[in-house]
Amino acid sequence: MFESTLFWIFATVAIGAALGVVLAPSVLYSALSLIVVFFSIAAFFLLNNADFLATAQVLVYGVGLTIVMLFGIMFTGDTPLKEKAGKLGRLLIASISSVALFALIFTSVLGFNIKQFPASAQWIRELHEQGSTLAIGQLLFSKYVLPFEVASILLLGAMIGAILLSKKTFTSQEPGLTFSIQEGRLKPTLSAEWRKDVGFVDAEVATEEAPSSTEELKKECSL
Amino acid sequence: MMMSAEVAEVAAVAGLTVHHYLGVATILFGLGFAGVVSSRHLIRTLMCVELMLNAVNLVFVAINNHVNPSDLSGQVFAIFILTISAAEAAVGLAIVLALFKNTASVDVEDFSRLKW
Numbered sequence: 001m002f003e004s005t006l007f008w009i010f011a012t013v014a015i016g017a018a019l020g021v022v023l024a025p026s027v028l029y030s031a032l033s034l035i036v037v038f039f040s041i042a043a044f045f046l047l048n049n050a051d052f053l054a055t056a057q058v059l060v061y062g063v064g065l066t067i068v069m070l071f072g073i074m075f076t077g078d079t080p081l082k083e084k085a086g087k088l089g090r091l092l093i094a095s096i097s098s099v100a101l102f103a104l105i106f107t108s109v110l111g112f113n114i115k116q117f118p119a120s121a122q123w124i125r126e127l128h129e130q131g132s133t134l135a136i137g138q139l140l141f142s143k144y145v146l147p148f149e150v151a152s153i154l155l156l157g158a159m160i161g162a163i164l165l166s167k168k169t170f171t172s173q174e175p176g177l178t179f180s181i182q183e184g185r186l187k188p189t190l191s192a193e194w195r196k197d198v199g200f201v202d203a204e205v206a207t208e209e210a211p212s213s214t215e216e217l218k219k220e221c222s223l
Numbered sequence: 224m225m226m227s228a229e230v231a232e233v234a235a236v237a238g239l240t241v242h243h244y245l246g247v248a249t250i251l252f253g254l255g256f257a258g259v260v261s262s263r264h265l266i267r268t269l270m271c272v273e274l275m276l277n278a279v280n281l282v283f284v285a286i287n288n289h290v291n292p293s294d295l296s297g298q299v300f301a302i303f304i305l306t307i308s309a310a311e312a313a314v315g316l317a318i319v320l321a322l323f324k325n326t327a328s329v330d331v332e333d334f335s336r337l338k339w
Binding site (some may be wrong): 001004007011014015017018020021027030031034036038041044045047048049050052053057060061064065068069071072073075076081082084090091093094095096097098099101102105106109112113115116117118119120123124127131132135136139140143144147149151154155156157158159162163165166186 | 226237238239241242243244245246247248250251252253254256257258260261262263264266267269270271273274277278280281284285287288289290291292293294295296299302303305306307308309310311312313314316317318319320321323325326327329330332
């Protein structure tokens with residue numbers, strides 16, 4: 001009885017917060033409601049005797065991943081996107097396709113009926129007393145040791161890839177030409193030697209005539 | 224609903240069946256999918272992918288607990304999904320930042336260079 005009350009509370013919270021993730025006007029609010037979803041899923045894990053996984057969920061998702069997302073939002077700036085036509089059609093397509101997907105999965109889920117293997121009372125008691133950490137660790141290092149090692153290689157690759165990607169990537173071929181982002185626009189700056197080589201006399205004129213938006217820059221580059 | 228007598232008995236005792244969790248996970252997965260399709264902001268798209276991965280995690284754990292609780296393979300699978308989604312978020316966010324550095328935009332519709 002107690003468990004099912006908890007389940008319904010957390011189900012309501014999770015679905016409401018997931019709606020918030022999809023529909024919130026600002027991405028920042030969506031990231032904050034994502035935290036709520038992660039914590040309620042951790043509560044579902046606890047209701048399913050998965051205490052280690054609930055802790056990992058809070059640590060990895062609820063804290064680590066949302067902080068990464070918030071950093072991403074801070075780096076890109078929480079500016080609202082330009083209003084464009086077709087928002088209604090986009091929402092319509094999204095809702096129709098997701099309702100269709102939901103109906104497909106839900107009907108198959110309702111028919112889910114598999115032979116159950118009830119655990120012994122002693123096992124359940126041990127699980128409740130010791131937690132699932134020991135059993136998971138034994139499984140990870142015996143039956144699933146190969147996927148475990150492959151996952152570590154994957155993490156290493158992802159780490160190297162992320163570092164490479166987030167290094168300063170936009171380097172121009174010209175040594176004197178560098179690009180920076182100012183007020184949301186790509187701004188090229190010319191070094192003094194470069195300007196002298198090309199023949200600019202006044203530094204002020206050179207920086208003022210520099211193309212200020214990406215469109216102008218593209219035009220200049222194609223000329 | 225095709226519930227066997229055995230399953231129905233468990234439901235009567237605990238008040239909760241595996242179908243409850245599967246239903247919630249399906250709703251979360253559908254919402255995440257709707258977000259991926261409808262969102263124009265790159266980071267929100269990434270967050271909705273995380274939502275879908277979490278729904279799958281919930282299915283693994285719920286089925287593990289309700290079908291065969293003496294073997295915790297479902298939870299180990301959920302740990303692998305956790306690992307992969309952490310890697311995916313890191314690389315995805317690095318790509319978003321690199322795109323933002325180059326184009327000063329996070330709008331999905333601005334990245335149409337490969338559109339045919």
